[in-house]
Amino acid sequence: MQDFAGKVAVITGAASGIGRAIAEQCVALGVKTVLADVEQAALDQAGSDLQARGGTVLCVRTDVSKRADVEALADKAYAAFGQVHLLFNNAGIGAGGVAWEATWNDWEWAIGVNLWGVINGIKVFLPRMIAQQTECHVVNTSSGAGLIAGAGSAPYVTTKHAVVALSENLHLGLEQRKSPIKVSVLCPGTTRTNIAFSERNRPEELRNPEQPMTPERQAGLAALKSILEKSTPSEKVAEDVFDAIRKEQFYVLTDPRWMEMVQMRVERLLKLENPLDPTPAVIKLLGSQA
Numbered sequence: 281m282q283d284f285a286g287k288v289a290v291i292t293g294a295a296s297g298i299g300r301a302i303a304e305q306c307v308a309l310g311v312k313t314v315l316a317d318v319e320q321a322a323l324d325q326a327g328s329d330l331q332a333r334g335g336t337v338l339c340v341r342t343d344v345s346k347r348a349d350v351e352a353l354a355d356k357a358y359a360a361f362g363q364v365h366l367l368f369n370n371a372g373i374g375a376g377g378v379a380w381e382a383t384w385n386d387w388e389w390a391i392g393v394n395l396w397g398v399i400n401g402i403k404v405f406l407p408r409m410i411a412q413q414t415e416c417h418v419v420n421t422s423s424g425a426g427l428i429a430g431a432g433s434a435p436y437v438t439t440k441h442a443v444v445a446l447s448e449n450l451h452l453g454l455e456q457r458k459s460p461i462k463v464s465v466l467c468p469g470t471t472r473t474n475i476a477f478s479e480r481n482r483p484e485e486l487r488n489p490e491q492p493m494t495p496e497r498q499a500g501l502a503a504l505k506s507i508l509e510k511s512t513p514s515e516k517v518a519e520d521v522f523d524a525i526r527k528e529q530f531y532v533l534t535d536p537r538w539m540e541m542v543q544m545r546v547e548r549l550l551k552l553e554n555p556l557d558p559t560p561a562v563i564k565l566l567g568s569q570a
């Protein structure tokens with residue numbers, strides 16, 4: 281896709297971070313933009329900020345883990361604008377630790393938002409986009425953690441790996457049908473967003489029992505916050521996304537240094553060597569940005 285003015289985009293997780301930066305790009309390019317997010321106040325704020333910049337914007341509160349919400353989102357987007365050309369399945373959360381210690385609620389929440397959110401987006405929007413018979417592009421947000429697995433956050437790496445496989449499958453299926461719909465999978469390295477504060481959106485019924493704020497937990501949160509503060513700005517990630525859409529490029533890796541870790545994984549795999557945890561390399565890499 282080369283011409284964006286007058287096109288219509290739907291972005292999930294649009295109230296913050298990468299989704300919001302994608303929404304800003306859309307408005308700057310003259311795209312009519314549907315913002316979907318579970319966090320009502322942040323969604324309203326994003327909507328009024330983008331309208332103040334001259335954007336044609338529709339805000340729809342949506343929990344992407346709920347099929348009925350995503351169906352209502354599509355109904356409202358099509359009722360308002362008639363077509364959807366750009367779909368960004370972007371909403372995501374971080375939760376949990378190693379697989380056996382992450383709680384059932386951590387697993388359910390992460391699978392609901394990070395994986396069902398993308399499946400719901402595809403199942404609800406793709407049939408309508410196919411029926412349009414226009415050029416379209418779908419961008420699913422995975423992560424660098426969808427290409428290499430570290431020792432932490434099992435629900436996150438599991439769902440993000442699944443989003444890469446799902447996106448490859450979607451791309452191949454559409455190509456096989458000679459569809460004009462293109463697909464990209466976004467695998468950002470660490471990006472300056474509010475993902476460290478994902479708990480703000482955890483539904484009541486999936487909350488974990490209150491954990492005491494131990495010095496270790498405090499130090500862990502502070503370390504994560506300082507890593508994210510030193511990371512790539514979300515605006516740069518959004519620019520990379522639009523470059524990829526223009527080039528019809530499937531894999532979108534926003535930090536070339538992540539490729540070294542992907543290469544290490546693939547080389548070890550092909551030699552049948554056991555996995556290495558990339559986390560120390562990530563921390564070293566981010567430390568060097570300080």
Ligand SMILES: NC(=O)c1ccc[n+]([C@@H]2O[C@H](COP(=O)([O-])OP(=O)(O)OC[C@H]3O[C@@H](n4cnc5c(N)ncnc54)[C@H](O)[C@@H]3O)[C@@H](O)[C@H]2O)c1
Pocket residue numbers: 292293294295296297298299316317318319322342343344345370371372373374393421422423424425467468469470471472473474475476477478481511
């Ligand atoms: N920040 C990073 O370092 C990084 C790296 C790789 C991938 N990602 C991915 O980027 C995507 C965007 O995250 P971000 O980093 O911008 O974080 P963020 O917290 O700033 O933004 C995420 C948005 O998703 C929304 N959201 C959460 N649960 C939702 C739900 N059930 N339904 C609808 N919206 C929901 C939040 O309200 C928020 O506005 C996620 O998929 C995340 O996994 C982030």
